[in-house]
Amino acid sequence: xxxxxxxxxxxxxxxxxxxxxxxxxxxxxxLNTFFSITATLGNILxxxxxxxxxxxxxxxxxxxxxxxxxxxxxxxxxxxLFTVMLLASLNFNEYFYVDLxxxxxxxxxxxxxxxxxxxxxxxxxxxxxxxxxxxxxVTLRRVRALIISFWFLIGASVGCASISGINLFxxxxxxxxxxxxxxxxxxxxxxxxxxxxxxxQGHVHQRQQLPPNGVVPSALNxxxxxxxxxxxxxxxxxxxxxxxxxxxxxxxxxxxxxxxLNIIYFFLCLLFLNSSLNPILxxxxxxxxxxxxxxxxxxxxxxxxLN
Numbered sequence: 001x002x003x004x005x006x007x008x009x010x011x012x013x014x015x016x017x018x019x020x021x022x023x024x025x026x027x028x029x030x031l032n033t034f035f036s037i038t039a040t041l042g043n044i045l046x047x048x049x050x051x052x053x054x055x056x057x058x059x060x061x062x063x064x065x066x067x068x069x070x071x072x073x074x075x076x077x078x079x080x081l082f083t084v085m086l087l088a089s090l091n092f093n094e095y096f097y098v099d100l101x102x103x104x105x106x107x108x109x110x111x112x113x114x115x116x117x118x119x120x121x122x123x124x125x126x127x128x129x130x131x132x133x134x135x136x137x138v139t140l141r142r143v144r145a146l147i148i149s150f151w152f153l154i155g156a157s158v159g160c161a162s163i164s165g166i167n168l169f170x171x172x173x174x175x176x177x178x179x180x181x182x183x184x185x186x187x188x189x190x191x192x193x194x195x196x197x198x199x200x201q202g203h204v205h206q207r208q209q210l211p212p213n214g215v216v217p218s219a220l221n222x223x224x225x226x227x228x229x230x231x232x233x234x235x236x237x238x239x240x241x242x243x244x245x246x247x248x249x250x251x252x253x254x255x256x257x258x259x260x261l262n263i264i265y266f267f268l269c270l271l272f273l274n275s276s277l278n279p280i281l282x283x284x285x286x287x288x289x290x291x292x293x294x295x296x297x298x299x300x301x302x303x304x305x306l307n
Contacts, residue, residue, distance in 0.1 A: 025087065028266065035276050047069070050065055060138075063119055071275035073105070073109050075276075079275075085102055086265065106271070111157075117178075118178045120282060121189075124189055128189055157171060168250045168253070175246075242274035
C-alpha cells in the first residue's frame with residue numbers, strides 16, 4: 001500500500017529492514033489470511049441477512065449494504081494481495097503490479113468503508129434528533145447520491161496522487177476528519193440518549209408518587225440505555241484502533257520519520273481487521289439482522305446434514 005506514493009515521498013523517508021523481517025512477514029501473512037476469511041464470510045452473511053430484514057428503512061439498509069460490500073471486497077481482493085506481498089519477502093520489483101493493485105484497492109476500499117461508517121453514525125444521530133422529520137430528510141435518493149460521491153471522492157484522490165504527485169498525507173487527514181465526525185456524532189447520540197433517560201426516569205418517579213392511572217413510560221429503559229452506550233463505545237474503539245495507527249505512520253512519513261517495516265505491516269493488518277469487525281459492530285448488534293444470520297446458518301446446517 002505504501003509503495004503507491006510518488007517518488008518524492010519515497011525518497012523522503014527510509015524504512016529499516018530487520019533481520020527477522022522474513023519470519024515476521026510469514027506470521028503477518030497467516031494472520032491476514034485468517035482475517036481475510038472472517039471478513040469474507042462475515043460480510044456475505046450480513047448481505048444475505050439484510051435481504052431478509054424488512055424493519056430497517058431502505059436508506060439505512062443501503063448504507064449497511066455499501067459497508068458490507070466494501071468490507072467484502074477487502075476480504076476478497078485487498079487482503080489476499082497483501083498476503084502475496086508479505087510472502088514475496090520484499091521482492092517488490094518482481095511483484096510490482098500486485099503491489100500497485102493492492103495499494104490502490106486498500107486506499108479505495110478502506111476509504112469508502114470508513115466514509116460509509118461515518119455516514120452511518122451521522123444517520124443514527126439524525127434519526128434521533130429529527131424525529132418524524134427524519135424520513136423526509138434522509139431519503140433513498142440522497143443516500144445513493146452520497147455513496148456515489150464517496151466512491152468518486154476516493155477515486156479522484158487516487159487519480160490526483162498518481163498524476164500530480166500528491167502523497168498519502170492528504171488521505172491520512174481525510175481519515176482523521178472522518179474519525180472525528182464519527183466520534184462527534186456518537187457523542188451527541190450518547191448525550192441525547194442520556195437526556196431522554198433522565199426524562200423517562202422523571203416520569204416514572206412521578207407515576208410512583210401518584211395512584212396508578214396509566215402506563216408508565218418505557219420507551220427507553222436503563223438496560224436499553226446501557227446497551228446502546230456500550231455499542232457506541234465499541235464502535236468508536238474499533239474505528240480508532242484500526243485506522244488511527246496507520247494515520248500516524250502516513251503523517252509521520254510526510255515529516256521524514258523512520259519506521260520499522262514490521263510495525264507498518266502490523267498497522268496494515270489492524271486496518272484490514274476493521275472489515276472483520278464491522279459485521280459485528282454495525283450489523284450483528286441489530287436484533288433483526290442477528291436473527292436473520294442465525295436463520296441462514298441454521299438453514300446451511302440443515303442442507304449440510306441432508307447432503
